[in-house]
Amino acid sequence: MTAAIINQIFLGELLVRKKVITRSQLRECLAVQRQTKQKLGEIILEKRLLSAQEISLILKEQHWRNLGYWVIGD
Numbered sequence: 001m002t003a004a005i006i007n008q009i010f011l012g013e014l015l016v017r018k019k020v021i022t023r024s025q026l027r028e029c030l031a032v033q034r035q036t037k038q039k040l041g042e043i044i045l046e047k048r049l050l051s052a053q054e055i056s057l058i059l060k061e062q063h064w065r066n067l068g069y070w071v072i073g074d
Helices: 002-007 011-017 023-036 040-046 052-067
Strands: none
Touching: 011 023, 011 040, 011 052, 023 040, 040 052
């Protein structure tokens, strides 16, 4: 279980790594998240940084990466 936690990639970090959002945009969204307790993806949608379809795709990628199956494009 510890290995899974160590290798876990968070949504915001994945978005920044893939250059989908900037680190500054992530910090702004995380500040909103701390205040509102909303999910990060919801905040990103509200700010129109990504579409619902784009969020869905990146969440799928995050899921597979966290399971250790994602190797393409790293």
